[in-house]
Amino acid sequence: MQPETLAPTPARLGGFDYLIGAIAIGLTLFQIWHGLVAELSAPVFLPIHLSWVLVLIFLVNPILARTAPPSLYLMGRMVDFICAAVSAWLGFRLSNFDYNDLSFLFDGLGSIDLYAGSVLIVLLLEATRRTVGWVMSAIAILFLAYAMLGDVLPNDFASKGFDLQEIIRFHVFSTNGVFGAPLAIAAGVVFVFVLFGALLQVTGAGQFFIDCAFAIAGRYRGGPAKASVLASAALGSISGSAIANTVTTGALTIPMMKKLGYKPEQAAGIEAAASTGGQIMPPVMGAGAFVMAQFTGLPYAEILLVSIAPAILYFFCTLLYVHLMACKLGLKGMDNVQKLAVVVKQGWHYLLPLIMITTLLLMSYSPVLVGLAGCLAIIIATYSRRATWVPFSVILAGLREGALMILPISAACATAGLVVGVVGQTGIGLQFTQALLAWSGGYLWGAFILVSLAAIVLGMGLPVTAAYIVLSVMAVPALNEFGLPILTAHLIVFWLSQTSNVTPPIALAAFAGAGIAGASPMKSAVQAFKLAFGFFLIPLMMAYSGLLWRADDSAWQFALAIAATIGLIIAFACGIEGRLFKRLGVLPRGLLLAIVALMLIEHPLVRLGGLALLLAIIMWDKKRAVTADNS
Template sequence: LMEGCRRTVGWVMLLIAALFLFYSAFGDLLPSGFAIKSYSLQELIQFQIFSANGVFGSALGIAATTVFIFVLFGAFLEVTGAGKFFIDLAFSIAGKYRGGPAKAAVLASAGLGSISGSAIANTVTTGSITIPMMKKLGYKPEQAAGIEAAASTGGQIMPPIMGAGAFVMAQFTGVPYSEIMLASIAPAILYFFCTLLYVHLMACKLNLQAVSRTEAVISVMKDGAHHLIPLALITTLLMMAYSPLLVGVAGCAAILVTAALRKHSRIGLKKFIEGMKNGALMALPISAACGAAGIIVGVVGQTGIGLQFTQFVMDFSGGYMLIALGLISLVALVLGMGLPVTAAYIVLAVMAVPMLSDFGLPLLTAHLIVFWLSQTSNVTPPIALAAFAGAGVANANPMKSSVEAFKLAGGLFIIPIMMAYTNLVNSEAGVVALTYSIIQTLTIIIAIAVAIEGYLLRSLTGIERLLAFFTIPLIMLNPFGVGFLGIVIMLGLILVQWKGRGQISQS
């Protein structure tokens, strides 16, 4: 397992798993605050190999069944031409607007990223088409790379499939996957609104124009509408609470059947084998990482280190949830620098979810916060893997690209905080509470974007930027119950900008 992990994922995952094993074997030699009862080689092997709590635990079980079948689903989408259809559809919808190729990149990556399960793979495949078009339109290479990386990373939190981690979450929480999917819809849409808003503001500041010619939606749908049938099928079956494994098998079969309906998408034996091969190759890193993550989960369960971590973070945060969330995000960032997203989520969930539950958060909310924060390493300097991949396609500066991606993917940090402080993913709170939570989050996203970019409907004055910044803590922390004033201030700022825009156009 360790050698397979080294070959597919790299040295970091291997070293982390080895570190945890050494902790189990030699933990009695550490200082009193970290010391544990040491375990013999026989005890370690019995627990890690011959029980369902270690290597052959829930993480590897999910990777070998549900995750693999959906990775295969994504591979079949690619070989049948469905991936190209989604990109063409995104361009036909968004291409005619200002900054159209960038907006199309966001939409296409949202669709493909949900299925592919890899932000880096999605950045390279979708980006090979979208990044050159963005550069041609007038975006800087670093901006084009950052846009694609941020959009591709968002694909991992977009229903219906949400990469591999959401299936692991269903196993960990015992919550039906359909509930996880429903709870994730509003946050995912808010994330892509955040990314699209930055893209639009960039286009306005650069005075970019729309693409002169884009293929009509009707024409694109005429050629590839049948590719939507498998997606509609798996979404319906997941909502009807069928087993994800059964849904994945049905989805794979549906792709092959629907592709055979049209001559241009029909595949032969060679393409079918290619799809099978690609699916197996894409599943290898996930499976090896989940197996190694099982070692870490086993050590945490065997030694009780998770309780120590929880106590440490609670003590360091002083009982303030915002500080605790900041510490968890730092741990997520460090883990994500060397681990695939699914493995980072598993490790972080075992360590951090009990602590978040101590703050009174529901189990699903705590897991979703950790799941979102485990995505951040793809777009956060100094090691932003998806942004670096985008920089390679765009021939751009990797570090500058990662800074742009970090800004565009701000929703990965804002939305988990709002999950903790509002009812954004708490379905039991009711429709009114959910709507107000969405409005709060939307206002904060707009406030941060316009304050950073200095542009809304026109350039902001210094006072207007300060007002935008002021609304952020006002809404988030809700001092003395007056957080709603932040929404009022932001609405007033939009009205002032609108009136000022009219006066400029008249003059």
């Protein structure tokens, strides 16, 4: 599987670097022009965007590695250029299709258009294989096969079988498949925020947030690890990719963690878990949150607001694990940590773009315009102080990186659109909902376990956004049947889908961290999965408490939900790790795990009793630790 990474470096691109750079910058300028000036219709804009993406994918990701024999490699590059040329022609053909002539709905597509649609799907699946991995393409092929052969399956799984004409017409020449909502969101909103993240990195603004994190947490026990969590919370929310965040912040934090005393696998796992958490941290929350806004029909500002408290709790969970790990290893903080006031004084102007986009998103301005305004604000902030000026070539590099970083996202979203389209065309989603209700025995906790298992399985091969899209169209209706509100169900699925970056045996963010740490990829993935267990604990509390603030909730209900979630996190982490202030025996660990169960019971007195028991255990262990230190 090829991981979703930062854009390829010039060294990887070889002699085609200038060509690819020009095409990538051209894509970025086209996106900006469309967002600010043109506002092309979807049937025109999306085929152009996708064909541009496909051209870049076939040029950047050759079919054969450079280690292949020269003659074979040259033949492979010829195939790549043919695929790129055909992709460009497909973009022209599909963007000029006459949708006003409705005859194609009654008489069928012409032979050229039928050929064009078929070739587009084949090239899209190959491009997805090259950028995301074969699993995503295989899932799409499986769903397409179901759409075509559903009439020969047993009755429990059967559907109407659709011929090639119906498949192509539905999935290419409509807004239900390839050019459906997932690609529309990736090509519109997600692109501009990925560009925003790229500009943050190349201008030095990203380094400012890392420096702030070290200034805040560096001097405390396990300082570099805690700084990694804070930096990833800030950068991951706007970088658009957990893997990109792992690579950029991990290049600094992982060596420091190793130097302080963390094992390589622990350092890689901490960075991967923290970077993955950035995808659920407002204000941007990665690509999936914008897809959620489209699927739920709710304003993005509402999703942003209800997500703040759960996101902070996730990072509290990760920080707690990091602290317990540092205590077990006997680690100390860093020396010579720069003061926060000094860091802020040097780069306070980089905070303004982030404050601006957060404010504008909360005011429900168009996300595309907000993202473009943020990109402009980053450039203005960079040139507002002489000390942070960068050459214009750096800005061009940011435009290039933004385009190359969107390639796996757009390819995955277009392919996920095929899955969503098949679900709508065949009605398999209703069958899945009925099966999930039956297998769960009618219990919400049973459905939660099944959805979690499905998320883990999907996470072994799909990037976050694609896993969320596939899981949401299948599982959200079932969760709604248990009485969960639409936003709660989507956020649960969204959180569970994040595990795709830290789930063994294919945990791409953990593998990226392992490469920097020089650690075992699988051991790093196990560490990351443990550190990211908040992705399971907090969605549980979304389902079983008022953790997601709603207008009809009282402040007391919300406060109790927050307190219960904090109690659950502390009890679970300390019970599993066997440590509070000192190592715990079997009895206190058993009590802590019992408190976890109490926090899941939706009764205020039960939860208050559990919190009181937790507080008593904490005070007892604190007194035990003080006594041991004084003796």
